[in-house]
Amino acid sequence: MRTLVHLSDLHFGRVDPELLDPLRDLVHRLAPSVVVVSGDLTQRAKSEQFEEARAWLDTLPGPQIVVPGNHDISLYNVFRRFALPLERYKRYITDDLDPVFIDDEVAVLGVNTARSLTWKDGRVNKEQVDKIRATLASMPKDIVRVVVTHHPFDLPEGSTDEDDLVDRAHMAMDAFADVGVDLLLAGHLHKSHAGNTQARYKISEYAALVVQAGTATSTRGRGEVNSFNVIRTEPRKIEVDRYGWDSVHKQFQLLATEKFMRSGNVWAEVNEGLLAAGI
Incomplete structure (x- = not known):
């Protein structure tokens, strides 16, 4: 079993500083196999915000898979936005925009979806999808x-705004089905969610598990408490714990656990009765 701590939308520049130390301490206690950060490390892609983000990431355990978000590209500096869109991210965070972690149980592939030509939307391209296909194609099925x-x-x-979805998603999902991608992690919406892709993507005998993280530390909660996910992976079972900020006790508390199992290449939520029966 591998444990992933999934953080997103940190938004340094608009963080609630009260959350940083308790979150750091809890992440260490959880002893993750990998820490995943799915973008928007800063509010406005300023150097000092990246410096703060880098300093805080350095207090977390590794390995870490970190990808940029649309807020990590300058918004108001037009030259920097189009000529040097992720230069500060690469300087302070990592110059690897599509990072990879692989061991004998899990393969975690980061994909940069942030683009300077859109204000908040994102996309994947064929080269990124081809890289994913090449990386995963020959791996054993139980990874x-x-x-x-x-x-x-x-x-x-x-949520009804289809523009929030990554562009070229159908192209990517066809490739994911071919190589058996199990789990898709994302942020962006500041809303927690777990489900599968079966309703949106009509791919025969395939449905990946989708896990969305809320904002871990930003003051822009959009109606949710600050939260993050802890994901425990096995070849046929994935459990998702959602932790949320308790403002009374000044700590993150476990709010809910969702359990999913794989049948063939279809991931679906299961109830406790089925799990107890070994189904």
């Missing part, structure tokens, strides 16, 4: 395959 993006491949219940 859990995880793709991390900032922009989501699916939307939480009640």
Whole structure:
């Protein structure tokens, strides 16, 4: 089993500083196999915000898979936005925009979906998808395959803005089905969500698990408490714990656990009765 701590939308420049130390301490206690950060490390891609983000990431355990978000590209500096869109991100965070972690149980592939030509939307391109296909194609089936993006491949219940979805998602999903991607992690919406891709993407005998993280530390909660996910992966079972900020006790508390199992290449939520029966 591998444990992934999934953080997103840190937004240094608009963080609640009260959350940083308790979150850091809890992440260490959780002893993750990998820390995943799915974008928007800063609010406005300023050097001092990247410096703060880098300093805080350095207090977390590794290995870390970090990808940029749309807020990590300058918004108001037009030259920097189009000529040097992720130069500060690469200087302070990492120059690897599509990072990879692989061991004998899990493969975690980060994909940069942030683009300077759109204000908040994101996309994947054929080269990125081809890299994912090449990386995963020859792996043993029991290695859990995880793709991390900032922009989501699916939307939480009640969200209707299709523009929030990553562009060229159908092209990517066809490739994911071919190589058996199990789990898609994303952020961007500041809303927590877990489900599968079956309703949106009509791919025969395939449905990946989609897990969306809320904002871990930003003051822009959009109606949710600050939250993050802890994901425990096995070849046929994935559990998702959602932790949320308790403002009374000044700590993150476990709010809910969702359990999913794989049948063939289809991931679906299961209830406790089925799990107890070994189904």
